[in-house]
Amino acid sequence: MIGRLRRASIRTQFMVFASIVPLLVIFLIAVLPEPFIFQNEKMLMGKGAQIELLVHQVRSARNDDEIEHLVSASASSSLELKVLPWSDVSGELARQTDDHLSSDALQDVLPADFEAVVLENTSDGEGHSTIAVRLDAQRALVIGFTGADVSPSSLSAVVEFIAKASILMLPMLLLVLYISRMITSPLVRFADAARRLRLDGNEGEQFTAEGARELRTLATALNNMRHRIRKMVDDRTRMLTAVSHDLRTPLTRLRMRVERSKDPASREAMLADIDNLTTMIEESLQYLSSTVTAEPPRKVDISSLLRTIASEFCDLGHDVIYCGPERFGYVCQQKALIRAITNIVENAVRFGTKVAVELRNSPQGGAVIIVNDNGPGLEEGLEDKVLEPFFKVDEARSLNSNSGFGLGLSIADEIVKGHGGSLLLENIVPHGLRVTIQLPPMQAVSHQRSQGPVAKEQTLAHEVPVK
Ligand SMILES: Nc1ncnc2c1ncn2[C@@H]1O[C@H](COP(=O)(O)OP(=O)(O)OP(=O)(O)O)[C@@H](O)[C@H]1O
Ligand SMILES: [Mg+2]
Known part of the structure; x- marks a missing residue:
């Protein structure tokens, strides 16, 4: 069912969810006010039980002294008891009644043989009420309730309301989360795939x-x-x-x-x-x-690869040192990576007199190769431009036999991107250029190149300068 809904058109998905949400809302409206509706009912039931008990106690009193004792005992509680002639109270109308506490409503919660009348029922928020119940032919028990002890706390009703609202809101929230995820997750996957x-x-x-x-x-x-x-x-x-x-x-x-x-x-x-x-x-x-x-990727020791490049440039009379671990296993396209780094070092020795090639463990788990030189660096804003094919900073130099065609860095950039990495150029203080190659963790390379899983094995040993 869920599977079919997932594969249905977005319009159908919206229609299904649009019908579920109003249903939940109707359910919410139907269930939530319940504590408020039944609040008066509960209050009435409580009063009825109390009245029944009091009347029973007064009726079973053996003499007036016992009744007097009961009345005085009630004074300590929040009840006011009085025994009055029934004729005095039966003629009186309730001075203020509301829908929930009328003589009829009281009659409903009292035993059938009880005759009762509400004398005073204020809606002042404190719930004061005075009720008279017939004891026998002549007498009536007048009970004065003060609000606090009989009316259920409106605070507890609010708490109950909040509890019920959260019980219903939670599934609704989860439903909305699920829906939004179901609709947007394929789009997020598309964006990821497009980026890669x-x-x-x-x-x-x-x-x-x-x-x-x-x-x-x-x-x-x-x-x-x-x-x-x-x-x-x-x-x-x-x-x-x-x-x-x-x-x-x-x-x-x-x-x-x-x-x-x-x-x-x-x-x-x-x-x-x-x-x-x-x-x-x-x-x-x-x-x-x-x-x-x-070129098929394979595991190589990029540390020795960098050392070889550095010593080849040294053999040609340049000052190139290597700093980094002695061994660093990494899965890459070896020839391509050699070409990329050689292009960068070639530039570095052309513009500077001292060049350092560094290899580090990346905090994200891959490798970082840095080539620093002490040349003039790049003019501001050219860091990305020089990565474009055939772009040269000084066009005039193209006539000079020493200059290239503006392809070295573009080739390097393409190769690094092909490995799923990035190439960054930045000037260094006081002068010089730093080229940073960030290579991703090996798993990402193997995934991107659709090769089998490759064990992650990187050893970062002490730094050995090579000249
Ligand atoms: N280390 C560096 N210091 C200063 N400028 C640099 C450095 N490396 C590259 N550049 C500038 O970037 C431009 C592009 O470099 P790139 O390597 O792509 O081309 P090239 O060296 O001119 O030619 P090619 O590499 O194709 O022989 C160069 O023309 C140069 O001006
Ligand atoms: Mg070059």
Whole structure:
């Protein structure tokens, strides 16, 4: 039943719940005022019992002394007793009666052979009332009640009302919570799936078609859209890769022809241009392959991976140190991660003279790789821009043979995102740039890449600088 309701259209779900809620409200209205309605009834019953007892005691008194004794004993309580001739009281009308405490109502709660009349019944909130009950042919017992001892406390009625209201409100609240959860949880799942969605061949990230009919239709439409976008991206990437690749052959032919040129000055210039073009094509191909290829993830020691990168740069004469644990097992795409970090360190040694590569345990359970340099850092506002492909801070430098094509950081960013992580650039004081790569816990990587479960094994040992 619940399952069918879950799969029904949102309109049907609303209609079902819209009919349940008024029913509950009607039930609430019907049940809640009960303590107030029966408050007077209870009061009357209490008075009736008291009157019956008193009349019985007075009637069974053997003489006037005993009656006198009873009357004086009642003075200590909140009752006022008097014995008067019945003729004095029977003619009197109740000075003020209300619906609930009339002579008739009193008669109903007293035994059938009792004759009673209400002499005074005030509605002053304190419930004072004087009642006369016939004892025998001549006498009547006049009983004066003061409110406190006979009327049930209105406080207890309020407490009862609150208790009943909470008993009914609780299921209503739970029902509303359940309904809102049932309707919104698929939307939250969609939002999550959309946030994690990548168009890089990760088949595991589909929108789940479950829940209400409209949501299932939406999930199917989103999956189709995702498939179409993915196909479009794949087609364009394939086309770009093919063009870039095919440019290599005419470039090689051009280089051979230029090398045969007689004019040494123009030959050098042309060869430099050809080199530039070749590098650009190589890097574009690298960037495109980083967004489409799916190198299988495997467990590697990223600590030794970082040490190797650092020592390779040291071999080229740069000052690069590694700080971090001696071993750090992590599941990743090894070649891709090496490329990402190499690109970052390449920039760092280009702009700075001292570079430190750090590895830390992330508080969330993953790994954090930090590359610090002592270069000039980035101008404010360029931290995100430099992650865009082909963006260079200083366009003029593109003519310089030392400059790149603005692809290094984009490639690194793509690779880190492919691992489910994030890349952050920030300037450091007094000068320099810090590039932080935040990698998620291994379970998240294995889940995202649709691989089997991977044991979490990370050892953070003492920091060893490597030069
Ligand atoms: N450590 C750094 N310090 C200062 N500026 C940097 C640093 N790293 C990158 N940049 C700036 O960010 C821009 C983009 O860097 P990116 O690595 O993407 O491209 P590139 O180094 O110019 O070329 P490529 O890496 O493709 O050879 C660079 O042009 C540079 O101006
Ligand atoms: Mg670079």
